[in-house]
Amino acid sequence: MRSGRYSAWRLLREGLSGHRGWGPAWRSPEPQRHYDVVIVGGGGHGLATAYYLARTHGVRRIAVLERGWIGGGNSGRNTTIIRSNYFWPESAALYDFALRQYEQLSRELNFNLMVSQRGLLMLAHTPHDVELGRRTFNAMRLNGIDAEWLDADRILSEVPSLQPSRFPILGGVMQRRAGIARHDAVVWGFARAADSFGVDILQGTEVTGFRTDATGRAVAVLTNRGEIGAGAIGLAVAGSSTQLADLAGFRLPVTSYALQAFVSEPLKPFLDTVLLSPATGCYVSQSDKGELVFGGALDLFPSFAQRGTPPILEQVVAGLLEMFPTLARVRLLRQWAGCVDVVHDSSPILGPTPVPGIAINCGWGTGGFKAIPAGGYLLAHQLATGQPHPMAVPFGLERFSTGRLIDEAAAAGIAH
Amino acid sequence: MKPPLLASRIEATMHLIPCPYCGPRAEWEFQWGGEAHRPRPDLSADDATWAQYLFERRNTRGPALERWVHRYGCGQWFHLVRDTVSHEVLAVYGVEDRPPDLVVEPTP
Ligand SMILES: Cc1cc2nc3c(=O)[nH]c(=O)nc-3n(C[C@H](O)[C@H](O)[C@H](O)COP(=O)(O)OP(=O)(O)OC[C@H]3O[C@@H](n4cnc5c(N)ncnc54)[C@H](O)[C@@H]3O)c2cc1C
Ligand SMILES: [Zn+2]
Numbered sequence: 001m002r003s004g005r006y007s008a009w010r011l012l013r014e015g016l017s018g019h020r021g022w023g024p025a026w027r028s029p030e031p032q033r034h035y036d037v038v039i040v041g042g043g044g045h046g047l048a049t050a051y052y053l054a055r056t057h058g059v060r061r062i063a064v065l066e067r068g069w070i071g072g073g074n075s076g077r078n079t080t081i082i083r084s085n086y087f088w089p090e091s092a093a094l095y096d097f098a099l100r101q102y103e104q105l106s107r108e109l110n111f112n113l114m115v116s117q118r119g120l121l122m123l124a125h126t127p128h129d130v131e132l133g134r135r136t137f138n139a140m141r142l143n144g145i146d147a148e149w150l151d152a153d154r155i156l157s158e159v160p161s162l163q164p165s166r167f168p169i170l171g172g173v174m175q176r177r178a179g180i181a182r183h184d185a186v187v188w189g190f191a192r193a194a195d196s197f198g199v200d201i202l203q204g205t206e207v208t209g210f211r212t213d214a215t216g217r218a219v220a221v222l223t224n225r226g227e228i229g230a231g232a233i234g235l236a237v238a239g240s241s242t243q244l245a246d247l248a249g250f251r252l253p254v255t256s257y258a259l260q261a262f263v264s265e266p267l268k269p270f271l272d273t274v275l276l277s278p279a280t281g282c283y284v285s286q287s288d289k290g291e292l293v294f295g296g297a298l299d300l301f302p303s304f305a306q307r308g309t310p311p312i313l314e315q316v317v318a319g320l321l322e323m324f325p326t327l328a329r330v331r332l333l334r335q336w337a338g339c340v341d342v343v344h345d346s347s348p349i350l351g352p353t354p355v356p357g358i359a360i361n362c363g364w365g366t367g368g369f370k371a372i373p374a375g376g377y378l379l380a381h382q383l384a385t386g387q388p389h390p391m392a393v394p395f396g397l398e399r400f401s402t403g404r405l406i407d408e409a410a411a412a413g414i415a416h
Numbered sequence: 417m418k419p420p421l422l423a424s425r426i427e428a429t430m431h432l433i434p435c436p437y438c439g440p441r442a443e444w445e446f447q448w449g450g451e452a453h454r455p456r457p458d459l460s461a462d463d464a465t466w467a468q469y470l471f472e473r474r475n476t477r478g479p480a481l482e483r484w485v486h487r488y489g490c491g492q493w494f495h496l497v498r499d500t501v502s503h504e505v506l507a508v509y510g511v512e513d514r515p516p517d518l519v520v521e522p523t524p
Contacts, residue, residue, distance in 0.1 A: 242475035253471035256500075301448035304477045304501045310430055311444040344471055401467035 002027065003192060006110055025188060026195035031202050034229035035063045037383050038221055039236060040207045040244060042066025043075035044183075044369065045361050046236035047190035047201070048376020049383070054197035056377070057384035062199045064191075065223060067206035071187035074238050075369065077306075077338035079261050079295045079416055081274055081285070082370040083120050083178035084145050085136065086411040090394040091347060092143035094374050097391065101373035102181055111189030113181045118273050118285070120178035121155065122415065123323075125167040125279040132410065137173045148174045161270045167279055167322050179274060180285055180293075186372055210248045210358070218248060218357035232383045233358045236375070239304065239339030241362035250354040252362070253344055253400050258299040258337040259366050259416070260308030262316060265331045266290035275323065276415050282319025283414060291333065294320055297414050298342070298366065308337040340365050345405035346412035350378050351388045351396035359383055360397075366416040434508050435486045436494050449483035451476075452495050453515070479506055481515050 003023045004010065014021050037053055039046045042064050053059040066072075082102055084095035106113045124133040133149070140147035152169050156162060162169065191201055202225070209222035210233070220229045235244050239256045267290050276283040284294035296316035299309050313335065321328055342365040343349060349363040361379040364371055374391075381389040388396060399405055432440040451474055457465045474480070480500050485493045497507040497515065507516045 242473070243477055251468070251472040252475070253473060255473050255475050256477075300443065300446075301482075301498075302475065302480070302500055303503065305503060309443065309503075400471040401463045403463075 002196060006112075025192040026201050028203065029200045031063065031205065031223075031225050031228055032061070032200065034061075034231075035200070036061040036231040037063075037234065038228055038230035038232075039064045039234045039379075040221065041073070041235065041237035041240075042070035042187075042191075042201060042203065043073045043236060043238060044071070044186050044190065044372035045075075045238075045364070045375040045379065046234070047187060047194055048372050049234055049236060049361065049379040050194040050199045050201075050376075051190045051197070052377045052380035053384055054194060054199055057380060059384055060198060062194070062197075063228065064194070064199060064201050065205045065207055065221065065228070066201070066203045069203050070191055070201060071184055074338040074340060075187050075372070076184055077261065077336055078183055078369040079283070079285070079293050080180045080183045080369060081120065081178070081283070081416055082115070082181050083175055083274075083415075084370075085120065085122070085140055085147065085173065085175045085178065085415075086143075086408055087136065087139045088406050088408065089143050090406050091408050091411070092140070092145050093391055094348075094395070095371060096143075096145055097377075098371045098374035099177060101377075102370075103177075105189070105373060109189040109193045111185060111192060113185045113189055114288075115179065115181040117177050117179040119174055119176045120274040120276060121150070121159070121172045121174045123155070123172045123275065123277045123279070124170050125164075125277065127170070129279060130170050133171060133173045136410070140173070140175070146175060146177050148176065150174050159271065159273060159275065162275075162323055163325055164323065165325065167277070181369075183369060186369070190372075190376070207244065208247070210355075212355070212357075216356060218355050230357070232386075234361065234379050234383050235353075235358060236361045236379060238341050238362060238364065238368070241341050241360065245353070245360075248353070248355045248358055252349070252360075252397075254341045254349075254363060255302050256304055256339050257301075257342050258303040258305060258308050259295070259340045260299065260312055260316070260335060260337045261293065261295045262313070262332055263287075263334045264292040264294075264327070265333050267292065267330065277319060277323055278413055278415070280319035280322040281414055282316050282323065283416070284320060284323070292320070292327070292330075295414075295416060298340070299337070304339050306337055306339050308335065342366070344400075346408040347406040348375065348395055349397055350375070350392040351382060353397065365412060367412055369416075431503060433484065433496070434505060435489060435492070436508050436510065437490045437492050438486060441486070441489055445486060445488040447485050447487040449485050449493065452481040452483050476500060483511070
């Protein structure tokens with residue numbers, strides 16, 4: 001690594017010499033005229049794709065093109081929940097693969113992703129919630145994913161700060177291996193590791209078009225910094241997927257919405273797990289700094305604005321207060337939104353596109369942070385071999401004409 | 417002076433949508449009803465055509481033609497031309513009307 005290996009010993013040494021020895025974690029090179037693979041989008045998925053292309057497939061000449069700064073999209077705007085409590089076997093395999101990577105990636109990338117497996121508890125507030133929760137719990141067990149059904153007493157003893165009133169707690173599904181990770185660290189960790197393999201990370205580089213050859217194959221991207229030739233092109237641009245597809249000449253089953261996140265002022269630690277309450281429309285965790293990080297449903301209409309609207313703000317705050325009425329006087333520190341790429345069945349799109357030479361990774365919607373290692377690994381496989389990885393096959397675009405959708409509405413719901 | 421309640425502060429910042437029947441009303445009375453002017457294919461159309469109709473979206477960034485319903489109001493459907501970046505409402509027109517001249521007719 002150009003920035004040198006990070007370790008406790010290194011920290012001590014640099015500390016003793018006034019922290020003047022740390023190099024930048026990645027270079028800012030000039031674009032080359034041609035790369036074996038060009039990846040559009042410098043979020044977690046794009047950077048992880050570059051990393052796995054270099055590490056797993058030995059591809060050497062790779063560029064990641066990011067129109068702003070890396071992690072400036074949804075990867076730097078999410079509420080950092082990682083989990084694999086999905087319903088269908090295809091999804092469970094995908095998201096648990098990602099979770100297993102997260103469990104060891106800090107070591108692999110030599111970058112502390114601050115993975116905290118503090119568990120995620122999905123609360124059931126009505127008899128119907130209990131039935132659905134039991135169904136999720138059973139599906140998870142059948143899929144080989146760790147899951148526990150907790151009754152109300154157990155929940156109130158594990159999370160004593162809960163003060164249910166209008167929404168009594170009847171039980172809940174706990175995934176202990178779920179939790180949170182630091183979003184920026186995931187972006188920076190993959191960027192630094194990719195850079196160490198020679199990947200060119202080109203920030204401030206916006207793709208404005210594609211050039212195709214006589215056979216219709218995309219062979220170059222047009223950018224504000226000139227044309228860049230590409231042996232293969234991967235798109236990982238989340239909420240901008242439709243616009244890139246428009247430039248390339250195909251359509252996607254994607255609608256872009258704003259999804260908001262909220263952070264309170266810091267409080268003493270009182271919540272050591274991730275709570276999710278579909279009935280009140282809110283999920284919440286407490287950061288190491290003591291801030292409550294919380295969110296809820298999508299905004300009410302499609303938007304590219306990257307800022308949320310008040311009705312959802314009020315609904316989510318109200319949901320939080322249903323669970324913790326004592327927080328009524330706590331102030332909000334920050335609120336923001338990202339532009340998320342929502343697909344009808346709440347499952348991602350992975351694989352080739354109708355334009356030869358272009359493969360895509362999108363449609364993660366409200367829940368793709370947890371999937372970054374999987375999305376990167378699978379897009380890398382597609383770009384390196386020209387074939388979808390078996391794990392990605394069910395998530396191809398053709399599912400919309402065969403009708404073989406993977407409906408994860410319940411698992412995606414407000415649970416991001 | 418007592419600070420205003422959260423709810424009234426939110427009401428004051430609420431995005432207004434012009435219902436052609438009731439006039440401007442707060443956004444949460446309305447429901448977005450999808451992209452406008454999407455002719456349903458013939459029943460004998462092939463799977464690819466149906467997939468296009470059912471799933472593919474223009475997902476316009478900028479002025480978009482949309483169907484809306486005043487769900488918690490008069491219950492009527494109508495069309496909006498709405499900028500999906502600024503959220504500005506550029507035009508309102510009836511549920512059976514063609515889009516006004518200010519927008520280019522979309523390709524289906
Ligand atoms: C508020 C919020 C909360 C969320 N909470 C969670 C959560 O708790 N758990 C979870 O798993 N997921 C969560 N998500 C979803 C998650 O953030 C996303 O699914 C994930 O980050 C997508 O990563 P990405 O790399 O595909 O996209 P992004 O990180 O958005 O990266 C795409 C990049 O492409 C760039 N780009 C776009 N157009 C171009 C162009 N023409 N040329 C060059 N570059 C371009 C953008 O600038 C952007 O940086 C949340 C999302 C939001 C908004
Ligand atoms: Zn009305």
